Amino acid sequence: STESTLTTQEVVDITRTTNYGTWRFQKGWNPMHIVDAKDCTITDAAGKTYLDFSSQLMCMNLGHKNEAVIASIAKQAQDLAYAMPGYATTARAELSKLLLEVLPKGLNKFFFTTSGTDANEAAFKIARMYTGKTKIIARYRSYHGSTSGSIAATGDPRRWAMEPRGKQQGVIFAPEVNCFRCPIKHTYPQCGIACADYLEHMIRNESDVAAVLVEPIVGTNGVLVPPDEYMPKLRKICDEYGVLLIADEVMTGWGRTGKWFAMEHWGVTPDILTTAKGITSAYVPLGLCATSEKIGDFFQDHYFAHGHTYEAHPMTLAPGTATINEMKRLNLVERAADFAPYVQERLEAIKAKHPSVGDVRGKGLFWAVDLVKNRTTREPFNTYADKVSGKPLLVDQIAGKCLAEGVIIQAWVSHFVIAPPLIVTKEELDHGLDMLDKHLAIADALVEA
Ligand code: PLP
Numbered sequence: 151s152t153e154s155t156l157t158t159q160e161v162v163d164i165t166r167t168t169n170y171g172t173w174r175f176q177k178g179w180n181p182m183h184i185v186d187a188k189d190c191t192i193t194d195a196a197g198k199t200y201l202d203f204s205s206q207l208m209c210m211n212l213g214h215k216n217e218a219v220i221a222s223i224a225k226q227a228q229d230l231a232y233a234m235p236g237y238a239t240t241a242r243a244e245l246s247k248l249l250l251e252v253l254p255k256g257l258n259k260f261f262f263t264t265s266g267t268d269a270n271e272a273a274f275k276i277a278r279m280y281t282g283k284t285k286i287i288a289r290y291r292s293y294h295g296s297t298s299g300s301i302a303a304t305g306d307p308r309r310w311a312m313e314p315r316g317k318q319q320g321v322i323f324a325p326e327v328n329c330f331r332c333p334i335k336h337t338y339p340q341c342g343i344a345c346a347d348y349l350e351h352m353i354r355n356e357s358d359v360a361a362v363l364v365e366p367i368v369g370t371n372g373v374l375v376p377p378d379e380y381m382p383k384l385r386k387i388c389d390e391y392g393v394l395l396i397a398d399e400v401m402t403g404w405g406r407t408g409k410w411f412a413m414e415h416w417g418v419t420p421d422i423l424t425t426a427k428g429i430t431s432a433y434v435p436l437g438l439c440a441t442s443e444k445i446g447d448f449f450q451d452h453y454f455a456h457g458h459t460y461e462a463h464p465m466t467l468a469p470g471t472a473t474i475n476e477m478k479r480l481n482l483v484e485r486a487a488d489f490a491p492y493v494q495e496r497l498e499a500i501k502a503k504h505p506s507v508g509d510v511r512g513k514g515l516f517w518a519v520d521l522v523k524n525r526t527t528r529e530p531f532n533t534y535a536d537k538v539s540g541k542p543l544l545v546d547q548i549a550g551k552c553l554a555e556g557v558i559i560q561a562w563v564s565h566f567v568i569a570p571p572l573i574v575t576k577e578e579l580d581h582g583l584d585m586l587d588k589h590l591a592i593a594d595a596l597v598e599a
Contacts, residue, residue: 158183158195173308175540187214190571190578192558200553203582204560205571208369208401208516209427212476213571219433222472226465235461241468248474249440252410254419259446261439262462266400266426267295269437273422274299274361275456277394280445283360284320287352287393290333291326291371294363294398303363306371307534322356324349326368327376330509330520331528338377346383353391361394361422362387366412369401372565373518375511381416394421394445400437401516404428405477405572408487408514415513421445431473436466482572486514489579493517493568496583506531506593517568519586521545524598530564531593537563544596548589557585 508522545561
């Protein structure tokens with residue numbers, strides 16, 4: 151705050167000695183002291199500015215300092231800072247009304263949380279109570295959250311740290327959809343979406359399956375866009391076997407992919423949709439678990455055994471309403487869709503120029519640049535095992551160069567995720583892409599001859 155007497159050195163030292171740095175070894179953590187941010191730009195304590203090319207954690211879709219969202223928070227704090235979840239509030243009704251408008255039709259009963267992680271925990275409990283079954287089929291190369299249930303459903307190696315003491319019961323993993331590095335070594339389209347067939351095989355050979363859980367477009371793990379046939383096929387399989395389909399739209403929701411929600415790309419409505427991040431553009435922590443009418447009806451006569459002190463917290467809901475209104479006013483969903491062909495064209499040119507770029511893919515303002523040592527084998531420069539063992543990663547080195555020149559770009563294992571705020575200008579897009587283009591030379595030099 152402006153009243154603080156702490157020096158920047160004190161801010162950094164207190165932070166790194168008294169707080170945990172997340173998903174990392176604590177040694178070597180030297181966090182940047184951020185003092186200000188506006189639109190797509192953030193400013194550090196030395197006054198240096200950076201283009202935020204990842205919307206922080208792919209969440210600040212409206213960019214920083216949106217006045218309407220800020221005003222909604224101030225007003226709600228004055229009007230009613232808190233009410234127990236058992237009460238009706240105006241903030242709750244206003245947001246619920248808007249959600250009925252923007253969510254895929256048929257999702258009409260809501261449980262509000264304070265993160266994506268606990269939105270997924272709610273989804274698992276609801277799916278288990280509704281079906282009377284236990285197992286969740288999730289997929290490798292996925293992330294669903296950090297608490298015990300959601301980390302157990304996470305396919306990526308962030309789960310591994312929990313496993314020496316025994317994996318939580320009730321989650322099994324299907325192969326992810328990844329046409330660039332197919333885990334079952336098929337080639338699209340000749341495969342006929344064999345990954346979905348394999349998932350059906352799992353359902354047939356398992357008892358007690360409550361739900362299938364998917365990120366519609368896998369986020370952190372590489373912006374993996376499924377072929378158009380996948381999601382309708384999955385919907386059909388789930389219906390045939392009476393298994394619920396849960397779409398985790400924590401990262402893909404709120405215009406990121408050029409639709410309000412990514413499932414709309416394939417006209418598929420899940421039984422449960424979870425989301426967070428962009429729901430308030432990350433101004434306050436809010437998550438949502440939205441269910442279908444038939445699930446809502448079930449709990450008319452069945453005990454809804456779930457809740458939190460902060461469920462439907464008014465301070466989280468008012469900025470949700472303001473965020474949706476701002477997204478509509480600024481036409482941000484259309485804006486993300488309209489930018490997609492331009493971003494794709496620029497990324498294809500980057501791929502053509504750099505032998506280290508194996509694949510570029512995405513939708514809306516959500517793209518991955520996937521690096522390879524060798525274009526024929528598609529071998530990445532680094533692996534998950536490198537990441538969790540603390541080995542320096544090539545993508546981090548490149549992201550570090552971009553950061554030093556004022557562009558914050560998200561790097562993960564062997565790819566970059568491009569996800570600027572949806573208010574980004576064409577000039578800012580070009581600036582961020584030019585910076586990546588410049589520093590990819592580091593990877594090109596390491597490509598196998
Ligand atoms: N699900 C997906 C797809 C995510 O990307 C994330 C976070 O990155 C989560 C769940 C967890 O959300 P949170 O970090 O708000 O708990």
